[in-house]
Amino acid sequence: MFGSLTKLQRYYLYYTASFLLFIGALAVLEQHGMPPRWIGYAFLFFTISMYAVIGIMSRTSDVSEYYVAGRSVPAFFNGMATGADWMSAASFIGLAGTLYLSGHQGLAYVIGWTGGFVLVALLLAPYLRRFGEYTIPDFLGARYGGNAIRLVAVAAAILASFVYVVAQIYGVGVITSRFVSLQFEIGVFVGLAGILVCSFLGGMRAVTWTQVAQYVILIIAYITPVAILSYNVTGNPVPQLVYGKVLQEVGRLEERLFDTPAEIEVRKLYRERADLYAQKIMQLPHSLSHEREQLSQRINEMKNSDTQMKDIVALEKQRRDMPHDPEQAKARWESAMFSAVDRSKPPIHHAEAFPGDDAEQQLIQRINFLALIFCLTVGTAALPHVLTRYYTTPTVSQARDSVFWSLLFILLLYITAPAYAVFAKYEVLSHLVEIPIAKLPGWVAAWAKVGLVSIEDINGDGILQIAELSMNPDVIVLATPEIAGMPYVVSGLVAAGGLAAALSTADGLLLTITTALSHDVYYRIVRPDASTQLRLVISKSLLLVVAVLAATVAAQKPGTILSMVAWAFSIAGSAFFPALVLGIFWNRATRAGALSGMLVGSLLSIYYILRVEFDSIPWLGISGFNMVPWFHVHSTSAGLFGVLAGFLTIVVVSLFTKPDPQATSFLQGIRCSSDREGRA
Known part of the structure; x- marks a missing residue:
């Protein structure tokens, strides 16, 4: 199917043209009365069918093809595949939403994620490609020797990738539940089928060529609505050039809306609600029994009066839904209290760099901004599913070139995300706030059913204030076409793009997990004499098990997409970055040092995430677990401590242990060879 580069370009040009024609046909059908639900089904069926066709045509039983696509992917297309692999549901769905809610602070994601590819190009990609083999645990096992470090690397790769893939499948559930009206839990498993149809049949070969196709869809889907919105608002269809003017208008709207008497009253009422919940928590268990x-x-x-039965039934339901014991009441009331506290705070001005009432709060914002950039940069350079992509190029020089193409293709989305956030906020502030709640547009109720938008008229005036509107950051990109009143075909296009982003990353992550188990554990340690056929059977069987397990966890809605992804970056950066960088550039790094550093770094990050983010772990019977963050650093930046501890541990332990005489010759081989091939 895939011959020369010219053929590849022609194939994907035909594919892009057919997709654009498909969008045009749906737009015409919508004008002639095609129902929105059928448009959603059409996008879902068309895109997944295309991925399935590519997956089936790329099926393989060759180990090299299955694990590293035969090392035959040209740099340009590897860059596209890496872009799709990288631009997950977090980038497509979560990034603009985070910028919408936090303004300047959200730029940490853009800076960190793009900066990480500079480290990949300079420090890792050429040396990993020259080494060859299939996985990051392969490299660490060869550099440091022994099965112990391979097993630690496998465990870290599985944990980081699993947290990351749960976020992707969660994004699939959000998209399918809204645009094809499936229940969230069912939508999760529908998306799972789309993931498996590619990675199960052809491994990295099928995933690579599917990801190229998915990149085409996701970038068209991301740019189209904001370009239309930009043209409607400013007359210029290039939002990156004009969103600065719209940001000024957003600033004027914020100045007018944030301090109106009604808005101040609403925030005061939420503050009072938070205080009430705090009082009830302090008076447990008496407050629970008193409320019952x-x-x-x-x-x-009411039963003894003339009250209507529906009001009595509503109160009885409220009584049934009450917490069953003081611990459940505490958890539920604390969640409600924190939500009320958040709504009682003055909104963040979008262009404000480091919001805060005093110098201390502004310092905390700066610390977390820089800590997050550090963690995302290092995490990007250590994610196994991204680094594995540089095993698939024919040469070391093409590995370097593919990093350039990756960054270019990713940049197209990242320079658009800030514009997306600004235009979405302009639409909400100018066309949604201060209108009667009874006249809210239909998209509000539609997303409320999914649980990502909520409206509460707490002051009872029948008018929507900003604090009375709660929008999950994951809804901004998906809802923007509806917010701006665009044809539903644009909403379907955005949903298809979000689905492509989530599926492409999930494919790569699942392949990383199952390759680590089947290749690094089963083949390298348990059964080195296993046949090629048996290795692939084991890999595909594990793929099914891990995919179903990840979908089951995602169905529980464990957190926002972006927070889960940030945790995965911290874990990956802490486990791999110090061991990889010192392993390549410091001959003195020893097996004991690397093993200790990987364990200390990853365990410290996991410990910090759990202690800061979770008050209890019910399945372990742990409660009252929460702790005050160190130096005010959020859990999303846990890698700050893990990476530094990993570097320090490797250096100290290596200096106190005997150096490996084979390390020098191993490193000279990958350094000199990669330098010669790079110059050539």
Whole structure:
């Protein structure tokens, strides 16, 4: 199917043209009365069918093809595949939403993620490609020797990739539940089928060529709505050039809306609600029994009066839904209290660099901004599913070139995300805030059913204030076409793009997990004499098991997409970056040092995430687990401590242990060879 570069270009040009024609046909059908749900189904069926066709045509039983696409992927197309592999649901769905909610602070993601590829190009990609083999644990096992470090690397790769893939499948559930009206949990497993149809049949070969196709869809889907919106608002269809003017208008709207009497009243009411919940928590268990008694008394009074039955039924449901014990009440009321506290705070001005009421709060914002950039930069340079892509190029020089193409293709999305956030906020502030709640557009109710938008008229004036509107950051990109009143075909296109982003990354992550288990554990340690056929059977069987497990976890909605992804970056950076960099550039790094550093770094990051983010771990019977963050650093930047501890541990332990005499010859081989081939 895939011959010369000219053929590849021609194939994907035909593919892009057919996709554009498909969009045009749906737009015409919508004008002639095609229902929105059928448009959603059409996008879902068309895109997954195309991925399935590519996956089936790329099926393989060759180990090299399955694990590293036969090392035959040209740099340009490897850059596209890496872009799709990289631009996950976090980038496509979560990034603009985070910029929408946090303004300047969200730029840490853009800087960190793009900066990481500079480290990949300079420090890692050429040396990993020259080494060859299939996986990052392969490299660490060869550099340091022994199965112990291979097993630690496998465990870290699986954990980081699993957290990351859960975020992708969660994004699939959000998209399918909204645009094809499936229940969230069912949508998760529908998306899972789309993931498996590619990675199961052809491994890295099928995933690579599918990801190129997915990149085409996701970049068209991301740019189209914001270009239309830019043209409608400013008359210029290039949003990156004009969103600065719109940002000024957003600033004027914020000045007018943030301090109106109604807005101040709403924030005060939320502050009072938060105080009430705090008081109830302090008075547990008495407050729980007292509230239950009051509800029972009200129900009895209503039954003895002329109250309508529906009001009585509503109160009885409220009583049934009450917490069953003080621990459950504490967890539920704390969640409600924190939500009320967030709504009581003055909104962040979009262009404000480091918001805060005093110098201390602004310092905390700066610390977290820089810490997040550091973690995302290092995490990018250490993610196994990204680094493995540089094993697939024919030469070391093409590995370097593919990093350039990767960054260029990723840049197209990242320079658009800030514009997306600004235009979306302009639409919300100018066309949604201060309108009667009874006249809210239909998209608000539609996304409320999914659980990503909520409206509460807390002051009872029938008018929507900013604090009364709660929007999950994961909804901004997906809802922007509806917010701006565009044809539904644009919403379907965006959903198809989000699905492509989530599926492409999930494919790469699942392949990383199963390759680590089947190749690095089963083949390298358990059964080195296993046949090629048996290795692939083991890999595909594990793929099914891991995929179903990840979908099951995603169905529980464990957190926002971006927070889960940031945790994965911290874990990967802490486990791999110090061991890889010192392993390549410091001959004195020893097996004991690397093993200790990987364990200390990754375990410290995991410990910090759990202690800061979670108050309890029910399945372990742990409660009251939460701790105050160190130096005010959020859990999303846990890698700051893990990476530094990893570097320090490797250096100290290596200096106190005997050096490996084979390390020098191993490193000279990959350095000199990669330098010669790079110059050639």
